[in-house]
Amino acid sequence: MDAPKNDRDRPLVVITGGLGRVGTVLRPYLRRHHKLRIVDTAERADAVEPEPEVDIRRADIGEPDAAYEFLNGADAILHLAGDANPWHGWEDVYRANVRPMPALLQAAAAHAVPKIVLASSLHAAGEYNRPVFWPVSPRLEPKPCCAYGLSKVVVEALGRSHAERTGASVTCLRLGLTGWPLTERRYLGMWLSDGDAARLVLAALCAREPFGVHFGVSANSRRHWDTASAQTELGYRPQDDSELYADSAGPASGPVCRIFDDSSELRMRGMT
Structure with a gap:
């Protein structure tokens, strides 16, 4: 995807x-x-250096007045x-x-923000991480x-309610292992590379589905989580495979x- 040619073309x-x-x-x-x-x-x-063309705000996202202020002019929200x-x-x-979700969503509705991407987690469906269910369907x-997984189920439900009430497009991404080194074999099936994380989120920000829940993992050979809906409905095109790191x-x-129980862990060890 080519970047917009000037700053005015860039959505906030x-x-x-x-x-x-x-x-x-x-x-x-x-960026x-x-x-x-x-x-x-x-x-x-206070701990980070300023970044070019990035507006950094200090705020409690669950405080209604603060949420209303920092969402002013927003074209989309990425809630991490x-x-x-x-x-x-x-x-x-x-x-x-x-x-914090009611204040954030109320402010989004007040500003008529048309797109919201909510970071959810594989833990919302973690009990399905068993060989009998692989690849798990969203x-x-x-x-x-x-x-933690239960809290993300509640966040997804609040997102659905917001989409139905306001007409905004809300996409929930059940992210896998993101931003961590792939040091353990049990994570091979749930890895999301940096590049694929960016491809997924950029696709989600552009999508205008009324509401959706999708798994966010890379094109891993060990297909524990089904990304077909993300590819079909968002246009996500994963390119990386955790199998490159299987030996290390x-x-x-x-x-x-319980995303890893004893029996599934033993089976996964047998696969390596």
Whole structure:
């Protein structure tokens, strides 16, 4: 995709949590096509160097007045902010992932933002990560494997409600392993490379589906998660394969959550 020829042609994308791990992966790619307004905590914002043509705001995204202010003029929202730790309990992930959503969506409705991309997670369907279900379809009912996954199911439901109520296009991306080194074999089936993460998000920002939920992984030979809907409905074209790293990836470092149970882990070890 060619970048717009001048700044006036670039739509403004507001990225919540844009200074985090996934946002750091995506920003260099998104800057080529969009004007960016990054909204994050003061702690993160004060720790980064200013970036050319990137507007960085310090705000609590769950505070209604702040959300209304930072969404002014937005053509799209990429919502990455939240707690992505599968070890955290419900109170922690609710506070970070669910509680801010009403203020964010109300402000989006007030400004009639036409496009919202919500970062969800494979953990929203983590209980399907068993050989009998591979490749897992995003059309299956959500089946979270932990409190974090459950919080993302709630976020998806709020996104659907917003789309139906306002007519905005809302796309939920159940991202796999993004922005982490591929050091363990059990992650080969859920890896999302930096380049494919950018291709997926750029496709989602351009798509005008009323509402959709799609898995975000690369073109991995170990097809644990079905990306057909992302390819057909968003135009996502993954190019990378985790199999390149299979020989260097090691054994599991310890328990995560039920996205890996003992039986599936033993089977996956037998495949390496």
